[in-house]
Amino acid sequence: MEFKRFEYSVLVIACIFTSLTVVAAYDSLDPHGSINIKWDVMSWTADGYVALVTMTNFQMYRHIMEPGWTLGWTWAKKEVIWSMVGAQATEQGDCSKFKINIPHSCMKNPTVVDLLPGVPYNQQIANCCKGGVVGSWGQDPSAAVSSFQLSVGRSGSSNKTVRLPKNFTLLGPGRGYTCSQAKNVLPTAFISADGRRRTQAMMTWNVTCTYSQILAxxxxxxxxxxxxxxxxxxxxxxxxxxxxxxxxxxxxxxxxxxxxxxxMNTTTSVxxxxxxxxxxxxxxxxxxxxxxxxxxxxxxxxxxxxxxxxxxxxxxxxxxxxxxxxxxxxxxxxxxxxxxxxxxxxxxxxxxxxxxxxxxxxxxxxxxxxxxxxxxxxxxxxxxxxxxxxxxxxxxxxxxxxxxxxxxxxxxxxxxxxxxxxxxxxxxxxxxxxxxxx
Missing domain, CATH: 2.60.40.290 (Immunoglobulin-like)
Incomplete structure (x- = not known):
């Protein structure tokens, strides 16, 4: 009986803390505002896949200013990033196991940043290369999107062998964002430029990040x-x-x-x-x-x-x-x-x-x-x-x-x-x- 009471008390305390977290992130003036991260597996490779990652800011009046966003996660297995277009990992990590083809990043928990404007054309994709600046949806929906592409290796190359990354983090200049765990959703459908052909991603998962001023x-x-x-x-x-x-x-x-x-310019103080x-x-x-x-x-x-x-x-x-x-x-x-x-x-x-x-x-x-x-x-x-x-x-x-x-x-x-x-x-x-x- 005492043990059951203890379990009940722990459950009540957990619910209270969960409620406080939700309330802290809730904005009554923008109740549906969040940043949505969509990860579309576009094709399979010999040891992994090529994915298009799209970040959409659905917040009506909150945007990400310079120095821009950083996106991080933890790989579920021993994945590496072979290459990236439209963004880059901040650290390569220990890639000493690879003798010929050296990955772009071997970090277990990579951190990715947007490229700056003016990079060569072959390093760009649509909605990239804005220095991580993302506009608010209420001002300009076309400026509220940021994208990059990455080739992932050592991940498995089928829906049954790929594991979703964990522990996503989104850090704007003021921080304050909390991200959900990745969740499998229906594969994204794509329409060709002429509108005559419809294709879809091999896999798609979503991550939702919400802002809390208290955390920021x-x-x-x-x-x-x-x-x-x-x-x-x-x-x-x-x-x-x-x-x-x-x-x-x-x-x-x-x-x-x-x-x-x-x-101050002689120091790293921010x-x-x-x-x-x-x-x-x-x-x-x-x-x-x-x-x-x-x-x-x-x-x-x-x-x-x-x-x-x-x-x-x-x-x-x-x-x-x-x-x-x-x-x-x-x-x-x-x-x-x-x-x-x-x-x-x-x-x-x-x-x-x-x-x-x-x-x-x-x-x-x-x-x-x-x-x-x-x-x-x-x-x-x-x-x-x-x-x-x-x-x-x-x-x-x-x-x-x-x-x-x-x-x-x-x-x-x-x-x-x-x-x-x-x-x-x-x-x-x-x-x-x-x-x-x-």
Whole structure:
């Protein structure tokens, strides 16, 4: 009886930890977002097979930036990689057993990276050679795919003798991905370019990788500040929003950056080099309620990069606000509702216009992008009271930003604790000055 109770307790604890893991990886704003890895065995060889590996990012607003993805796994038997096209293994390993034909990699647990742009044509296949950068599905599905081909040996050369690799890992720049075990699925069907012939893979297996911000970083990576036309008070990002572990290593002014960067270039350090701020975040998003019209209201959004080492390419900004179902016009940014068939439709994604503002440059005078949006009022729900005009959540590049406490939001001047409001000109001047030094 005691043993059964012990077994039951262990089962309950295991279920709790499993549930916590699932919850940590679940994103309510992108519930079906994941990176799918499909491994298609295209043909058999004398001692193995040739496979096409395709990585598809189905996440709506989370992508993989430079230095790009790395994909790892553990072979089930004593497999080797004879050759690769469109990618390469980072280590060859011990291939001393081979005297004539030397494999590309003999590692038991190989790690593979994408090739850089501009490699010779005979080393390329479709959707390869982008330096491991993979776009988000919501921005551009055609940029959300990365592929490579490999020839595997010593694996068996039939459906009955091939064993699926194990322990897949996907490491983007921020890590945070957890991958499932490989699973056999129906072989992929392929249609010829002219559409007249249909073929299929010999075998196909799938791996699904999901992202968890908790696993990627113990602290947020961005924060939100707020202001409004009806209150001269500016609500800053909470102090140490992104942790203060870099407080002693931050750069106090742009003039100091040259010597610091020169020193860091002589080391292998990849730690963030941040501008000294109260919040110590690489990214700050500022939401300013700018103007009020009879039937509309206007918001200005600013994204500032405080990181001296990173250009944020193909960035995304996700905002949850109940009035986003009535967006009338967006300036300078692209906009896409994230849940277009949901009746609430309160979440949208903003991202840069290609070749204009899709790259958020390093900290400095050019390290910011801005946009304004006009929203139509729903007279049944619209109000400036109790912070309604400010967003519920903001994500930058797929990570949720630290928000001020609701009691710190700019309040209406007619509230019981209102202070005298400065003129519009003075308020605008204060906003400009304070944002410069945060």
């Amino acid at each position: 970083s113990k602290n947020p990576t961005c924060c939100v500040s707020m202001s409004s036309f009806y209150n001269s008070t500016i609500t800053p990002c909470p102090s140490c929003s992104c942790g203060c572990q870099n407080k002693n290593n931050c750069v106090k002014s742009d003039s100091d950056i040259r010597s610091v960067v020169g020193m 730690a963030p080099l941040l501008h000294c701020t109260q919040h110590m975040c690489p990214i700050r998003v500022h939401w300013h309620v700018k103007l009020n019209y009879k039937k509309y209201w206007r918001v200005k959004m600013s994204i500032t990069n405080f990181n001296y080492q990173v250009n944020y390419t193909e960035w995304t900004l996700v905002v949850q606000h109940p009035n986003l179902n009535n967006v009338t016009e967006v300036f300078s940014f692209n906009y896409k509702p994230l849940i277009p068939y949901d009746s609430t439709n309160d979440t949208g994604m903003f991202y840069g216009i290609k070749f204009f503002n899709d790259i958020l440059l390093q900290s400095g005078p050019e390290g910011n992008v801005q946009s304004e949006l006009i929203l139509q009022k729903d007279m049944n729900t619209f109000t400036y009271k109790q912070g309604w005009a400010f967003p519920r959540k903001i994500y930058f590049n797929g990570d949720e930003c630290s928000m001020p406490l609701p009691e710190d939001y700019p309040y209406l001047p007619n509230s019981a604790h209102a202070k005298a409001i400065a003129s519009s000109a003075l308020a605008a001047l204060l906003l400009l000055v304070l944002l410069t030094f945060w």
